[in-house]
Amino acid sequence: MSGVFLRGDERARYVRAMFTRIAPHYDLMNRLMTFGQDQNWRKEIIRRTNFPPEGTLLDIGTGTGDLSRETRRQFPNSRIVAVDFTPAMMLAGKNGIPATISFSGADALHLPFEDNMFDAVVSGFLLRNVIDIPTCLAEQYRVLKPGRKIATLDTTRPRRNILSPFIHIYLHKVIPRLGQWLADDNEAYTYLPDSTENFLEAETLAAQLTTAGFIRVGFQRKMFGAVALHWGQKPARECDL
Numbered sequence: 001m002s003g004v005f006l007r008g009d010e011r012a013r014y015v016r017a018m019f020t021r022i023a024p025h026y027d028l029m030n031r032l033m034t035f036g037q038d039q040n041w042r043k044e045i046i047r048r049t050n051f052p053p054e055g056t057l058l059d060i061g062t063g064t065g066d067l068s069r070e071t072r073r074q075f076p077n078s079r080i081v082a083v084d085f086t087p088a089m090m091l092a093g094k095n096g097i098p099a100t101i102s103f104s105g106a107d108a109l110h111l112p113f114e115d116n117m118f119d120a121v122v123s124g125f126l127l128r129n130v131i132d133i134p135t136c137l138a139e140q141y142r143v144l145k146p147g148r149k150i151a152t153l154d155t156t157r158p159r160r161n162i163l164s165p166f167i168h169i170y171l172h173k174v175i176p177r178l179g180q181w182l183a184d185d186n187e188a189y190t191y192l193p194d195s196t197e198n199f200l201e202a203e204t205l206a207a208q209l210t211t212a213g214f215i216r217v218g219f220q221r222k223m224f225g226a227v228a229l230h231w232g233q234k235p236a237r238e239c240d241l
Helices: 008-033 037-048 066-074 087-096 133-143 164-183 188-198 202-211
Strands: 056-060 079-084 101-105 118-124 144-155 215-222 227-233
Touching: 008 037, 008 087, 008 164, 008 188, 037 066, 037 118, 037 144, 037 227, 056 066, 056 133, 066 079, 066 101, 066 118, 079 087, 087 101, 118 133, 133 144, 133 202, 144 188, 164 188, 202 215, 202 227
Parallel strands: 056 079, 056 118, 079 101, 118 144
Antiparallel strands: 144 227, 215 227
């Protein structure tokens, strides 16, 4: 059974074990699978937050720290907290991370931070892997300061169009073979297309952001509709709702 169809703690254990296996090859596979575009998307994520130059940012599901590195590049005086529940991913990326970025093991469903603590909350390819998206969004809302913004990047179910057959071949033939060749892990890179096609449509995820309390919610599709960048703002005052 593909890991995407597992539920609850079993799904969480599967995801942690999978990312532990592929951690050494994760960044290179991302570059190859997205034709290098994932780096541009991460730049846009940080821009979308309107992050203050000396603010504090939380990078949830940081993985190897790509978003944290990009934040530091754009805002050298920022304070960055990077968390993930897979230590192997953080260890794989730590060599290229400045010591001023704080890494911590944490579950996205139970963030160990005070309310209204961060000037921005970001994530990259996190949400499709969590077992409870509403709780994950509620936690991000809780730790975000009023008036500040969230931005997230993830795969999304592509709309059917003239390119659909080619996207299907790429997801289900090319990516697993790349994973087998580079990471010797066909299973992990079968999970990726399965989780993409079984994840929420971009419009549905935007609606969940609104349900979580965020305002000024928007999204933009990328990579022929298979990836989407979402953003939203925590109201500055109750009357903004």
